[in-house]
Amino acid sequence: MLAPTDTLLLWYRDHGRHDLPWNRTDSPYRIWLAEIMLQQTQVATVLDYYDRFTAQFPQLVTLAKADEGAVLALWSGLGYYRRARNLHHSAQIVQQRYGGELPHRYSALVALPGIGRSTAGAILAQAWGERYPILDGNVKRFLCRYHAIRHWPGESKIERQLWQLAEEYLPLAGQPMRHYTRALMDFGATLCRRTQPRCCDCPLQSQCQGYRQGLSAELPLPKPKPRKVREQRRQQLLLIIDARGRILLQQRPPTGVWASLWSLPQWSGSLEQLSHYLVDSFGVACDGAQPLPIVKHQLTHFDWWLEPLRLRVKGEAQPKLADSPFDYRWVHFDEIGRFGVPAPVKRLLQEATAP
Ligand code: SF4
Structure with missing residues (x-):
């Protein structure tokens, strides 16, 4: 040069x-x-x-x-x-x-x-x-x-x-x-x-x-904008299957992520607390828990790491017994199409219930 x-x-x-x-x-x-x-x-x-x-x-x-x-x-x-x-x-x-x-x-x-x-x-x-x-x-x-x-x-x-x-x-x-x-x-x-x-x-x-190279007007390049560190959130989801092979769905609140859609219940307590909750709410006893592969779901403002836990429960679940602000349904897998279920949850259900 x-x-x-x-x-x-x-x-x-x-x-x-x-x-x-x-x-x-x-x-x-x-x-x-x-x-x-x-x-x-x-x-x-x-x-x-x-x-x-x-x-x-x-x-x-x-x-x-x-x-x-x-x-x-x-x-x-x-x-x-x-x-x-x-x-x-x-x-x-x-x-x-x-x-x-x-x-x-x-x-x-x-x-x-x-x-x-x-x-x-x-x-x-x-x-x-x-x-x-x-x-x-x-x-x-x-x-x-x-x-x-x-x-x-x-x-x-x-x-x-x-x-x-x-x-x-x-x-x-x-x-x-x-x-x-x-x-x-x-x-x-x-x-x-x-x-x-x-x-x-x-x-x-x-x-x-x-x-x-036709770059005169573009150079020098401006200072790159700092990449924001995305917020990471974790959430445990419960895939509860009763003795009749039905899955428990929970309707989400009318505002926020997946507003009013049907998803798996969220949980943030211990396994022992969960056992009590299942008995109190649905009249079923937990018969073993198995963690499933974690799913990452990207939302506009954060990454959501969904940690599914598959639970087999003894007995036939009753409709929700205790007072709750949420609506619950026990549904067979082939009925899920009738509910508005977010795509990541649908995928998770397909993989978890595949033969
Ligand atoms: S004015 Fe600047 S960009 Fe244009 S030819 Fe001359 S040195 Fe290159």
């Missing part, structure tokens, strides 16, 4: 936004200020704020000595106020530790509040022409498209890959680092835009894998 470096430098010479005030200064302080203001904010919005800010705080020392309230007041309307607080705090640190001169060292820059790897790279490259890569949103977007990377760029593996590419494409020693860094920013902002990239005007079109 051809490195886009030389093409970007040529493009910047002819089409770069050379007139932006922070592109016309060598002041590390002003370059830093612009970098912070431009995070999450459009150039058109930043322009006025940058002018007002540099008019009131023309040098780092004036910012360091200012009241936080005055800094926040000037920032008002730009949003993300943590940026202003970090900027102010960092200016005070620089004033104390480095005599008001922004340090010309990567490790010292990234140690300041609000300065990450990309911002430090942008300051070093633009203020001192150092060979440091940047990887802001514009660059991530461009690289994802240029290489047709079909992933969300925030994924740590992908981010590592993008940093590696950003380093690989750095200009050679002697080439203008400052221009290259600004070229990347301007290219992403004006040509390889977030929406409607201007591929027709792009000098990298013939090399761009995203364009060749």
